Each structure stands twice: as structure tokens, then as C-alpha cells.
Amino acid sequence: MQPEEILACPPRVLSQDQRAFYLEKGYLLVDELIDAETIAGLNRVTAAFVEKSRERRESDGVYDLAPGHCADAPRVRRLKTPDAQDKAYWDFACGLLADVAADLVGPNVAFHHSKLNFKWADSDPTANAVRWHQDAPFYPHTNYSPLTIGTYLTDVAADDGPLIVLPGSHDGPLYDHYDAAGTWTGCLSDADAAGLDTSQAQVLAGSAGSITVHNCRSVHASEPARSSTARPLLLNAYTSADAFAYTANPSRSRNDRALLRGEAVRWAHHDPRPGQVPPDWSKGYTSIFAAQAGEEQAAE
Template sequence: MEVAPADARRLHVDRGGACFGIGDVDHLDAALGVPHTSHRAGAYRRCFERSPVTSWYRLGFVSILTAEQRDSWDRNGYFILERFASPDTCASMLTRAAELCRLDAAGKSIGHSLVDPERNPWADAVNPEDRVSKIFVLHDWDPVFGPFARDERLLEVISDLLGPDVDCFLSQFIFKNPSAIGQPWHQDSLYFPFEPDRQVGVWVAVTDATPVNGPLSVLPGSHREPLHEHVPDRRPDANLGYTEIVDMDFVDAQMVLMNAGDVLVFDSHLMHCSTDNESDGARAAMVYHYAIAGTIDRTYQHLREQSEAMGAMPDDIKESAAAGVEESPYHWMPVWRDGSAVP
């Protein structure tokens, strides 16, 4: 589903069963008790306080999500925004990621990003990007990936789930080149020992995700599970930070096939995995993680208490944890405040 501009979208307001469209402005203004001035969804949303019980905004409740998206989020823990990113955006992301790999291979600066090599490299690799698993931390500095993290259309969706004040704290470009192995079943919340412990992930399909190139699979409804025990992935070619849930039945898992430009929005407790890439092309994706502003990050404390709890970590992270560092290893960037995008 393509996301329309905010002023063209329907805004659903529940007051004893009544539902108004954004075009029904006279009735909507009267129902909400706000001056008849701006009709943008954001202007209405700022009139509400976020309910402590649910992520909807309340007088009744207000959401820019469709009923189908809200139902999927509540029941399954995820939904897909179809054709959200344009072909040009996907092409720019793929080109920029390759450029960063080549700069890094040449010993040139790529800011504070981290290039993680593929442990099971492609036999036909030619260019540096063919040998890379992921590039971490792109959201807070890169001229291509940063603007997407702050895309107002996306942030309106995220803020509907998290509230009026949102930060982006982590990002990673995933190449998933041919022969790359899949990531075992896990919950992203394992890597985010935060308070509160619910975050929202955004998985942008930069290329098509097909049955043979290592797509994601999810376990619908598993977002209602607590954080399960994860054991380190002991495969010799396991990539950085891979862990595995071994105490859950995944018989009801569903494969998530996506076209380039589709965006998967998912709860950090949702159990998901990927399979090996058995194709002759990359299955590229760009992932962003968002949290409520003011979230308390206890990553270093967690690592001091359980050194292998999050799988294999970069040496600098382990050294900082051992040294008693308390500030976050993540890169927290304000993106949404009081119902508006942060420039």
C-alpha cells in the first residue's frame, strides 16, 4: 500500500463508534473541539495525549494507520507499507552502500560507520561490497541514508506506534550477498536492553526479497512473548552478533516476500529469521530502529553482567563495557518531537 500525503489521508477518530474522514472537517473539528484552522493529520494529532495503555492517541483514539495495518500490528506484530520507497531511492541506497565499502577498502574515512565483513564470502566476489555483510550506523550522518531516517511519511507511522517523541538509534545496510548464511530466529529486543523495552524496526527492501535469496520469516503474534533466552550462534561462519532462540515452536512461521521499495514495520519482540541466499544476486535491505525519546539504555551494564548475552560484539564495545562506560553505544538521533519532524 502506498502512503498518501498526510493531508490526503483519512484520519480515524473513535468517539462512541463514530468515524470521520479528513475531508469531514466541520464534523471532525466539532467532535474534537479544536479550532477550524489546519486540516493536516499532524495538527489534529498534537491535540491529544498519548494513552499509557495503548499506542493510539486518545479522546477516543486517533491513528493515521489503516484499520488493516492496526489490526496486523496488534495481532501479528508487523505490517508492510507497499511501494513506500521509490525505485530511485532504492538505487541510491544500493549505490551509496557500495561506495562506502569501496572507500573503506581503500582506507578512507566513512565517518563513524562500521563495515562488517561477510564470514562466508561469495566465491565470485569481485568488488569490496561483494565481501561485506553489513554497514552499521548510517542514520545520523550519511547524506543518502540519513534523510530516509527522517522521512516525515515514515515518522508519522512510527510516531503512531511509539508516541509524539521518537529517536532513531541504530541503522544497518545488509547486503546478503550470494552464499551468505541466514540469521537464526531471534528478537531484536535482545540487542536493546532498554527501558521501556519496546522499539520499532523498519526493514526497507532495497532489492526484491524472494524465496531463494534469503528473505525474512516471521512468527506472527510472537511480539506478545517476553524476551526469550538466546544462545550464541556457534556456526563457524556466523556473522557478528548472531544468536538463536531454541525454546520456541516455529511451525506457524510465515515467509515475508517483498518487492524492492516495500517496508516492513515490526515490533522489537517479534521473532524473525532469514534463510541462506541461494541465488546469484544480493538481497539488499536497509534497516532502521526507533525508540521513545528518553529511553534508558543499559547495554554496557547488560554486557558486564552477561558477556555473551548479545552474541559476538565488536572489540570496542566489549572493551567499553569492561571499562565501566555507562553512556550508550548506540547513536541516538532525535527525529520526531511533539508530533513534528526534527530537521
């Protein structure tokens, strides 16, 4: 759908100003949208997964573990597909956030994937920072409606490594996420990153229960965490139901393409702008942290 068509649909959660801001800038921050009771419940489930990770010695289909992870000091970089790991995460993805997605992509909303990222201040910063990148090259679709909604499970200040986004970059170019040797890096090259105008970059810090939203074309990153918190960030990605993936979902769960709002569609919407094709994710994917740190190539 075109922006004017989306805005013509009655809003569910967001104001018209917030919807228009997202469509123009490619991102949105809504402070304390999620109630404290819901956040507390998600934190209880999350703490249980971190505790269980003490039993793991290496990354697997559930956990992406940072270098230095051990039973005495668990360092989970990512809980993979939380929507499939616990009903609490899936119920959350199907609730208010799906209404937010409908406000921004149109009334017919499909689920794409979820992940729960952590940042540990005492871990290797190369495994903790996220370099400038776009999401669209990871999972190209027939159009650029896919967006990701992040939920802060704790208060996140500038020292906690919050999302940083370049306003309006969703209407700019798609960048190459391979290096000169043809190896997937999951980020912009040093030369492309150096050419970005970061003077208007927005640091999306927020208190627990706040959400961030960014479009799949938006250029974004995050700094290393420098505080003592683990900065759990629950990410849920949605698409307009008329967006169909060209390649395998890198974070596929049993809920892939579940219709959460509206109706199934019979026609795909194609954006004429080209998109880069990623590696074959059907054999597995670890995390953006592993790719950008130069660890083994995204294999589970």
C-alpha cells in the same frame, strides 16, 4: 503508551487496520511504500560503499566483511551505522519512516540505530543465514516500544533470504541469548528454537521499496540467500521517546536518541516484564552474523 492510546493518535502514513495489525501481531509488511526515485538514490550510495570495500581486508568501524571477502569479489555483510556514513541514509531515516514509527509507538519518536545488511549466495551460509532471535536482548530498554523498519532496496523473493517472523511472539516469552557456558550467541538455543511453533511463520518477501516492521520482542530469523542478488536490506530502529536504554547501544552513532518526532519527555515508561542484559557493547560490536557464526566476540 498503551495500544489503545497509540491508536487514538491521528495516523500519519499507515491505516488504522495496519496499525492495529502491528500492535496485535508484532510485525507489518507494507509493499512498495517508498518511491522508486528514493530507492534508486539509496542504491547508488550503497553501490559506492560496496565498491569502496574492495580496499578493505578486514572488518572495521564501517564494514562487517564476510569470510572470503576480497577486492575481486567484495562480500560486505553489513555497512555499520549508515546514518552516520552518508547524509542520504540519515535523511531517509528522518523522513517517511519516522512517521511510520510514530504511527506505531506514539507521537514522540527517538532514533536508535541503523545498519545495512547484505546476503551473498556464494558466501558461507553460516555467515549469511540469521537464526531465530529477538532484538530486545541486544539493547534492552525501559519498555518494549523499540521497533525496526527494514527497507528492501531490491526485489526480495523467498530465495533471497527475506525476514521471517512469528506472529504474536512479541507477547510471548523473552528467550535466553547466551549458551550454557555463558557465551553470548545472539540467538535462541537449539532447544528453544526446536520448541517454537513455526507453523504460522510469515515470510516477508516484497518488491523494492517495500518495508517490514518488527517489534523488539518479535521472534524472527532469515534463511540463507540462494539467488544471485546481494539482498541489501536497510534497517532503521526507533523507540518511543519514553523508552530509555539500560545498556550501551551496540550500533551507536552520533544520532543516538535523536528526537525525530514530537517532544522530549521527562518521565520514562517502565514495562514490568524483565529483560535480559547483553554483554558490554561499549567496547564495540561487530554484527549478529559474527556472533551467530561463532566468530570472535563482537569486538571492533
